[in-house]
Amino acid sequence: xxxxxxxxxxxxxxxxxxxxxxxxxxxxxxxxxxGSCLVKFGDTHVLCNASIEERVPIFLKNTGKGWVTAExxxxxxxxxxxxxxxxxxxxxxxxxxxxxRLIGRSxxxxxxxxxxxxxxxxxxxxxxxxxxxxxxxSITGGWVALSLAIKKLLLTKKIKANPLINQICAVSxxxxxxxxxxxxxxxxxxxxxIDTNFVLTSDEKLVEIQISSxxxxxxxxxxxxxxxxxxxxxRVIIEKQLKAVDEA
Numbered sequence: 001x002x003x004x005x006x007x008x009x010x011x012x013x014x015x016x017x018x019x020x021x022x023x024x025x026x027x028x029x030x031x032x033x034x035g036s037c038l039v040k041f042g043d044t045h046v047l048c049n050a051s052i053e054e055r056v057p058i059f060l061k062n063t064g065k066g067w068v069t070a071e072x073x074x075x076x077x078x079x080x081x082x083x084x085x086x087x088x089x090x091x092x093x094x095x096x097x098x099x100x101r102l103i104g105r106s107x108x109x110x111x112x113x114x115x116x117x118x119x120x121x122x123x124x125x126x127x128x129x130x131x132x133x134x135x136x137x138s139i140t141g142g143w144v145a146l147s148l149a150i151k152k153l154l155l156t157k158k159i160k161a162n163p164l165i166n167q168i169c170a171v172s173x174x175x176x177x178x179x180x181x182x183x184x185x186x187x188x189x190x191x192x193x194i195d196t197n198f199v200l201t202s203d204e205k206l207v208e209i210q211i212s213s214x215x216x217x218x219x220x221x222x223x224x225x226x227x228x229x230x231x232x233x234x235r236v237i238i239e240k241q242l243k244a245v246d247e248a
Contacts, residue, residue, distance in 0.1 A: 009177065009179045011188065012185070012187045012188065013042070013185060013187075015181075017179060017180065017181050017182065017229070018182050018229055018232050018233075019182065020041075020171075020182060020183045020233050020236055020237070021041050021042030021043075021183050022040070022042055023039075023040065023041055023236070023237060023240055024039070024040040025039055025040075025144055025243075026038040026039075026244075027144060027244045027245065027247065027248035028148065028248050029047065030049055033050055033051055033145070033149075034050055034051060034052045034121075034148070034149040034152045034153075035049070035050035035144075035145040035147065035148030035149030035150070035151070036048065036049045036050065036145050036148065037141045037142075037148070037244065038128075038141070039137050039138075039140055039141030039144070040137075041131075041133055041136070041137045041140075041183065042131055042183075043129060043131035043185070044127075044129060044131045044132060044133050044134055044185075045127075045128045045129040045137075046125055046127050046128065046134060046137045046138050047124075047125070047126045047128055047141075048123060048124070048125050048126075048138065048141040048142045048145040049124045049145060050121055050122070050123050050124075050142075050145040050146050050149035051121065051122045051124070051149075052119060052120075052121055052149055052152070052153065053119060053120045053121075054119050055118070055119065056118050056119065056120050060118070061118070062118075063118070064118060065114055065116070065117075065118065066113045066114075066117050066118060066119050066120060066121070066163075067108075067113065067116075067120045067121075068104065068107050068108045068111055068113070068116075068121045068122075068146065069104045069120065069121075069122055069123070070100045070101075070103035070104040070107065070122070070123040070124070070125060070138075070142060071100050071122065071123070071124050071125070072096055072099045072125045072126075072127075072135075073085075073086065073096065073125075073126055073127065074096075074126075074130060074134070075126060075128055078127045078128060078130045079130050099134075099135045099138070100125070102135060102139070102199075102208065103123065103125060103135070103138050103139050103142055104123075105207075105208065106139045106142075106168055106170065106199045106207055106208060107123060107139070107142055107146055107168065109166075109168065109201075109207045110143075110164060110165055110166035110167065110168045110207075111146075111163050111164055111165065112163040112164075112165050113163070114163075115159060115161050115162075116159065116163040117158075117159060119158075121146060121149055121150075123142045123145055125138035125141070125142055130186070131185050131186045132172070132184050132186040132187075132188070132189040132190075133171075133183065133185070133189070135170070135197060136169075136170035136171050136172050136197055137170075139168065139169065139199060140168075140169045140171075140237055140241065143167065143168050143169065143241060144241055144244050144245055146164075147164060147245045148245065148248055150162060150163065150164055151245075151248075166201045166202060166203065166205075167201060167238055167241065167242070168199065168200070168201055168202075168207060169199075169200060169234050169237040169238055169241060170197060170198060170199045170200070171183055171197075171198055171200075171230050171233040171234055171237060172184050172189070172195070172196065172197050172198075173196045173198065173227075173229045173230050173233075174188065174189065174192040174193075174194050174195045174226070175192060175193040175194040175218070175226075176188045176191065176192050176193070178193070180222065180225040180226055180229060181229070182229040182230070182232065182233050183233055192214060193213065193214055193215050193216075193218075194211065194213050194214065194222065194226070195211070195212055195214065196209065196210065196211040196212075196226050197210040197211075198226075198227070198230035198234075200231070200234045204231055204234070211223070211226075
């Protein structure tokens with residue numbers, strides 16, 4: 001929808017259509033993980049820790065290839081009301097499994113597992129505070145944590161070359177009150193007509209798109225609008241990721 005003075009969009013946060021929330025990366029946030037990053041997208045805060053294990057899952061044993069995987073969880077008071085830890089319920093929810101598989105797939109798409117060698121890097125993404133976009137923040141912060149862990153492998157000469165072949169980030173877009181908007185917070189996400197998550201590389205290739213209409217079917221032009229917004233946001237995010245890794 002074209003914005004005029006008569007139909008000017010007013011988002012709950014006061015942001016423009018193509019404006020991200022404030023973003024902050026705090027690298028090396030924890031002492032013990034080989035790579036770590038606290039990522040903040042507005043009021044969504046996710047702690048990402050990368051742990052290196054000198055072994056691989058059994059299906060990769062003796063293949064010369066490594067593995068990158070992820071675990072995801074929301075802490076009990078990451079939202080307005082307390083939710084029980086999934087460990088206390090004895091199993092993970094379908095949502096949790098879907099998100100951590102998405103994070104793992106996304107991060108594996110930009111690493112050469114052969115160069116990594118027979119070792120595994122596990123990215124733990126713990127949501128400390130949730131206000132929409134926890135999966136996209138996890139992928140984005142997860143790349144920073146993974147990059148720092150790779151740096152450690154290079155410094156200790158456990159690998160001879162950098163297995164990272166690209167940079168990756170993720171961002172949400174959606175249609176709220178009839179307008180295509182970038183980086184939905186919870187107040188928008190909970191009432192959006194269309195909800196989308198984009199996983200993109202630094203050279204503007206797509207790794208994954210998750211999109212769903214919460215009401216009526218939508219036209220292709222709407223998809224193009226959302227994709228254009230995602231690219232606008234990704235350019236800003238990627239620059240901030242690189243700065244965090246370089247400063248670390």
